[in-house]
Amino acid sequence: MTYRLWYWPDLQGRGEFIRLPLEAAGIAYEDCARDAGAEALVADMKARTGRTPFAPPYLEADGITIAQVANILLYLGERHDLAPSALADRLWINQLQLTIADLVAEVHNVHHPVDMMAYYDEQASEAARAAAQFRAERLPKFLAHFEAAAGANTGDWLAGDRWSYADTSLFQVVAGLRYMFPRRMAAIEQDYPRLIALHDRVAALPGIAAYLASDRRIAFNEDGIFRHYPELDDDA
Numbered sequence: 001m002t003y004r005l006w007y008w009p010d011l012q013g014r015g016e017f018i019r020l021p022l023e024a025a026g027i028a029y030e031d032c033a034r035d036a037g038a039e040a041l042v043a044d045m046k047a048r049t050g051r052t053p054f055a056p057p058y059l060e061a062d063g064i065t066i067a068q069v070a071n072i073l074l075y076l077g078e079r080h081d082l083a084p085s086a087l088a089d090r091l092w093i094n095q096l097q098l099t100i101a102d103l104v105a106e107v108h109n110v111h112h113p114v115d116m117m118a119y120y121d122e123q124a125s126e127a128a129r130a131a132a133q134f135r136a137e138r139l140p141k142f143l144a145h146f147e148a149a150a151g152a153n154t155g156d157w158l159a160g161d162r163w164s165y166a167d168t169s170l171f172q173v174v175a176g177l178r179y180m181f182p183r184r185m186a187a188i189e190q191d192y193p194r195l196i197a198l199h200d201r202v203a204a205l206p207g208i209a210a211y212l213a214s215d216r217r218i219a220f221n222e223d224g225i226f227r228h229y230p231e232l233d234d235d236a
Contacts (some may be wrong), residue, residue: 003029004060006041006053011224012176014104015057017069020168021082023211024202031216070097073165084160093159093166096149100169103142104225107180110134111227120222120229131232135184139177143192146170150194156201163202170195171202176226180233187235 003022007015009031022029033041033056041056053067059075066072074094077083083090108116113130114123149158150170157163158170174195178185189196202208211217220226 001028001061003027004032005029005057006032006044006060007057008041009033009038010218011221012172012218012226013057013224014069016172016218017100017165017169018057018059018072018076019216020172020208020211021073021076021165023216024163024168024205024207025080025082026207027076027080070094070101073097073169077165082163082165084164086160089159093164096146096158096166097169099142099145100166100173103173106134106138106142107176108225110180110232111229120227124231127229127232132234135181135234136236139181139184140188140191143188143195146173147192147195150198156198158198163205167198167202168208171199171208174199176220179220180226180228182228183233183235 005015005018005022007013007018019029019031021027032044045053045056048065051065053065055067057069057072058065058067059072061075066075073082074097077090077093083093110130111120111127112118112123113126120127153159155161158166203212220228222228
């Protein structure tokens with residue numbers, strides 16, 4: 001079976017958290033809007049009735065449609081052994097994924113702190129204030145939590161003896177933050193060695209390495225969640 005993933009075609013965004021474990025595990029999927037365009041995604045959303053997704057990404061699988069990143073990953077984790085078998089471990093991985101969702105929401109709010117539908121330039125002064133608070137307070141708090149999580153298991157991964165979807169998600173978090181705040185991340189990365197080592201192990205997975213080297217990996221850009229505005233970055 002080939003999964004049908006629906007997400008915006010020109011950015012990584014939340015869809016990248018779905019693409020990464022699919023690529024790492026070699027699971028076939030169709031990136032529908034990459035093939036058919038954003039208009040096809042909009043049309044598909046409008047045509048749906050009943051139990052509809054609120055927004056992309058969403059995944060068509062086994063005659064059902066699954067939305068919300070953590071929900072999609074929970075499904076893929078159980079179906080394809082991308083999460084540990086023990087219940088406590090599966091709940092822990094899902095818990096981390098939900099915390100990552102919290103981080104992603106706060107990251108987006110840095111560059112859109114007033115109105116998510118308005119352009120960045122219309123709220124740049126408020127974004128500068130939000131970025132300073134995020135860099136100084138929220139970013140270290142999240143990274144410290146993920147650093148502790150990376151050290152909570154005796155092996156190389158967050159739980160069990162192989163990678164899970166939460167491992168690939170933390171890879172994306174580090175990669176995205178490095179793009180968004182290169183100066184700040186360079187100043188504090190040494191405080192989170194286990195998290196950075198986890199990022200590097202995920203990057204070395206054969207499926208991930210091939211994906212990163214391919215044209216399927218969309219470059220970070222200023223239409224996505226992790227956006228680099230130099231005026232929002234600093235060492236502190």
